[in-house]
Each structure stands twice: as structure tokens, then as C-alpha cells.
Amino acid sequence: MTAVKYIDGNEVAGLATPEEYVDAVREAYAERGSGADARPRTKLGRDDIPGMMTGYLAMLPEKGYMGGYMYAAGFESEDAWFVTPVFDAAHGELKALIDGASMNPFKTGAAGAVAVDELARRDATDLAVIGTGAQARGQLVTSATVRDIETVRVYSPTVENRESFASDLDEVLDARVSAVESSDAAITGADIVITATTASDPVIADENIEAGTHITAMGQYDPSKQEIEPETIARSKYVPDLRERVHQDAGSFLHAEDIGLVDEDHIHAELGEVVQGTASGRTDPDEITLFDSGGTGIETIGAASMLYEKAIGADLGTTLEFYPASEAMPGK
Numbered sequence: 001m002t003a004v005k006y007i008d009g010n011e012v013a014g015l016a017t018p019e020e021y022v023d024a025v026r027e028a029y030a031e032r033g034s035g036a037d038a039r040p041r042t043k044l045g046r047d048d049i050p051g052m053m054t055g056y057l058a059m060l061p062e063k064g065y066m067g068g069y070m071y072a073a074g075f076e077s078e079d080a081w082f083v084t085p086v087f088d089a090a091h092g093e094l095k096a097l098i099d100g101a102s103m104n105p106f107k108t109g110a111a112g113a114v115a116v117d118e119l120a121r122r123d124a125t126d127l128a129v130i131g132t133g134a135q136a137r138g139q140l141v142t143s144a145t146v147r148d149i150e151t152v153r154v155y156s157p158t159v160e161n162r163e164s165f166a167s168d169l170d171e172v173l174d175a176r177v178s179a180v181e182s183s184d185a186a187i188t189g190a191d192i193v194i195t196a197t198t199a200s201d202p203v204i205a206d207e208n209i210e211a212g213t214h215i216t217a218m219g220q221y222d223p224s225k226q227e228i229e230p231e232t233i234a235r236s237k238y239v240p241d242l243r244e245r246v247h248q249d250a251g252s253f254l255h256a257e258d259i260g261l262v263d264e265d266h267i268h269a270e271l272g273e274v275v276q277g278t279a280s281g282r283t284d285p286d287e288i289t290l291f292d293s294g295g296t297g298i299e300t301i302g303a304a305s306m307l308y309e310k311a312i313g314a315d316l317g318t319t320l321e322f323y324p325a326s327e328a329m330p331g332k
Contacts (some may be wrong), residue, residue, distance in 0.1 A: 001327065005317040007095045007307060012102040015310050018109070018142045019304055020167050025110035026117075026275060028302025030058050038298050039219040040245035041221070043046040051075035058297030061089045065305040068297045069100060083289055084304045095310040100300075105138025107303035108295060111214040111241060111271070113142035116192060117292035118274045118281040120214035121238065123236025124191035125150040127175070130183050130203045130227075131196035131219065132156040132165035139194045139216060144173050147192070152177040184208050195219055202252075207259045211286040220251045221294035228290070230256035236290035237268045237282070253292065272298070 038058035045052050051074025059066035066089040082100030124147050152175050156162040162179040170177040180186050187193050195217040206229040220227045234255040240246050247257035256262045269279030311317045
């Protein structure tokens with residue numbers, strides 16, 4: 001029998017700061033850049049009920065942990081449930097089960113923030129956010145830890161959503177956060193653009209993306225969706241979380257590839273390679289950089305292992321008893 005720590009959503013919510021998420025995820029991507037194994041998501045669905053069952057895995061031996069993320073979203077409940085198992089990467093023992101919903105926006109946002117730190121201009125102060133959900137919030141609060149953001153403009157087609165988001169985040173951040181009436185108004189003059197939507201069609205116009213802009217696109221992990229216009233993909237330094245994922249579900253890249261604007265050689269490097277230093281980040285103040293974030297086990301296990309260690313230190317969580325196969329499997 002082994003003791004496994006269950007950490008619920010309320011405990012997760014107050015356990016780590018945005019800065020701690022970013023540090024943990026940066027370490028995880030550095031390990032990926034040195035060759036740690038990670039695989040893109042597997043996604044299952046039904047023909048009769050809209051929804052998806054999905055999950056992805058990563059192994060971080062230097063950090064000492066491995067595991068993944070599994071969640072069901074949609075279906076008849078039109079809701080989502082997330083669970084993260086964390087295993088010891090040396091012994092193989094299950095160490096923790098974490099309610100992943102509270103962690104989700106911050107671990108995904110932290111991946112975006114690591115990309116901002118590697119790819120955005122050092123003097124970037126102006127940021128645009130397209131989208132106002134939990135993921136947009138996570139991207140914004142974590143990105144604000146790696147750059148001295150002074151001005152944020154947010155757009156959503158729903159007036160109430162963008163105004164509420166701006167009001168809330170204006171209280172949280174040192175930056176001035178305001179709602180605007182169009183995506184064009186949001187991105188004009190922006191040094192950093194974050195797209196965090198469920199849109200199937202582009203949400204920002206290529207003609208309005210200025211030289212030197214960094215883009216984090218994280219709402220397009222479906223081959224049928226393209227938050228970003230193909231022309232923007234083609235003129236960007238394109239950095240995905242996982243190279244293997246690009247041809248599976250990076251919709252904006254796949255569309256640009258389908259119409260002949262890019263090919264495999266257009267993938268500059270994985271984020272982990274940039275973090276580790278085996279590939280370059282920004283090399284020109286005028287180049288457009290783009291991080292394609294579809295969600296991986298890298299940031300998940302990086303963040304989850306940090307939360308587990310902090311929970312142990314704070315004596316939080318509930319202890320569950322799990323039996324290994326040697327003790328529980330019939331006939332053993």
C-alpha cells in the first residue's frame with residue numbers, strides 16, 4: 001500500500017503564485033529541450049453528443065516526476081472535469097491526484113508566459129488579449145510577471161464579458177486594463193498579442209499585426225480551427241509547444257500548409273529547445289514571433305509537481321490509500 005496525496009480545487013487555488021507557476025513550467029520546458037519525453041493529446045468523442053475526452057503525458061526525470069492530464073469536456077453536462085495523476089519518475093509510484101480545474105488556466109498561462117519571456121521584445125509594455133475566459137485571464141496574469149506591462153486592451157464580441165474582464169484585471173494588475181470595441185483596436189500598437197478563444201475563424205487581421213509583435217495563440221488545438229490568418233503564420237518565427245502536435249491539431253498552421261504558404265521547414269523550434277538554448281529565440285526587434293500553445297503534459301507535470309511539493313510542505317491535501325499490483329492483483 002502507498003499513501004497518495006489528493007489535492008482538491010480549493011487547496012490548489014491558493015497554493016501557488018503566478019510567478020511560481022512560470023518558474024516551474026520554465027524548468028519543465030528546459031528539460032523537454034534536453035530530450036525529456038512528451039506526447040501530444042489523444043482526443044476521443046461521440047457522434048451523437050458533442051464533447052471530448054482527452055489526455056496527454058510527459059516524463060520529467062530530472063524534476064523527478066511523470067504523469068499527465070485527463071479531462072472530459074462538453075457532453076450532456078456542458079461542463080468539464082480535470083484530473084492530474086503525478087507519479088515518481090524513478091520508482092513509478094503514484095504520488096498525487098490533483099483536481100486540475102483550478103490549476104488549468106495558470107499552468108497553460110505559464111507556458112505562454114515562458115514563450116513571452118523567450119520571444120517577446122525586452123521592452124514590450126503594451127499587450128492585447130482577444131478572449132475573456134479563464135484561459136485569457138491565466139495568460140494575462142502570468143505574462144505580466146515576465147514583462148513590465150503598462151497597458152492592456154481586451155476584446156470579446158460580448159460587451160459585458162470584455163468590460164467585466166477589464167474591470168477585474170485592472171484591479172489585479174499594475175497595468176491599465178481597458179475594454180475595446182474590436183480586435184483591430186486591441187492589437188493596434190500591441191507588442192504582445194494573446195488569442196484565447198474558441199473561434200473557428202481568424203480573430204486578428206494579419207494586416208494589423210505590426211513588426212516586432214509577439215503572438216501567443218492558445219485556442220486552436222483542433223485542425224478545423226484557425227485563430228490566426230495563414231499569412232501571419234507564414235511571416236512569423238513559428239514556435240510550437242510540441243513539434244509532433246503541429247500536424248495533429250495546430251489548425252492555423254495546417255491551414256497555412258494546405259494553401260501552400262508553409263511547410264515542415266517553417267517550424268523554427270519547439271519552445272523547450274528555445275528555453276534550453278539549443279535554438280534561438282528572438283534575434284531581430286522587427287521579427288514577428290508566434291507561440292502555438294495547444295496544451296501538453298510538459299507544463300502540466302511541471303506545475304502539478306510544484307503544487308504537490310508545496311502541498312506536502314504546507315500539510316495540505318487528503319491522504320488516499322492505493323495498492324500496487326504486487327499487493328492487489330489476483331494471483332500475484
